[in-house]
Amino acid sequence: MPTAFLDRDGVINRKAPEGSYITRPPEFQLLPGAADGIRKLKEHGWRLIVVTNQRGVALGRMSADDLSAIHAKMRRELKDLDADVDGVYACPHDKGICCCRKPETGLFHQARRDWPEIDFLDSVVIGDSLSDMAAATRLGCQKIWIGHDAASIDDAADQLLRASSAP
Ligand SMILES: [Mg+2]
Ligand SMILES: [Zn+2]
Helix, strand or coil, X not given: CCEEEECCECCCECXXXXXXXXXXXXXXXXXXXXXXXXXXXXXXXXXXXXXXXXXXXXXXXXXXXXXXXXXXXXXXXXXXXXXXXXXEEEECCCCCCCCCCCCCCHHHHHHHHHCCCCCHHHEXXXXXXXXXXXXXXXXXXXXXXXXXXXXXXXXXXXXXXXXHHCC
16 A cells, blocks of 8 residues: 655645744645545555654744644544545754654654554655655655645545556
């Protein structure tokens, strides 16, 4: 089973303005095509894992409970659209102090501890930031850069499913 690692802000949900953060559930809004793409990949047997940097926790803009409430809302909204994800891994730390803030790869390794069958060489990282792409390179994952290679998760899913059904 292939795995798609999804960044959150700017990929699944609308990004907060530069320098600010999604800190409360009402600020979380799904992007067009996010649920459709997740559902398509799920229907084709993909494992879907969210990996997200949430430095706003370290900066005191939100608590760990706020972050959990935001992720509960995300999963509820996706589930309502038949597009639930398998896991959510977040780095709450400030820059430069941990091994999980992307482009570090700790979140991906945490996921593989929970799903030992994850093979990074059979995985794709879908993200909108250079840090997502850099983490993918370190892990040997395929990468799809939202805003460059694809417009949305839906577009990325179409590319992946087309590639996997090619002779
Ligand atoms: Mg992002
Ligand atoms: Zn971290």
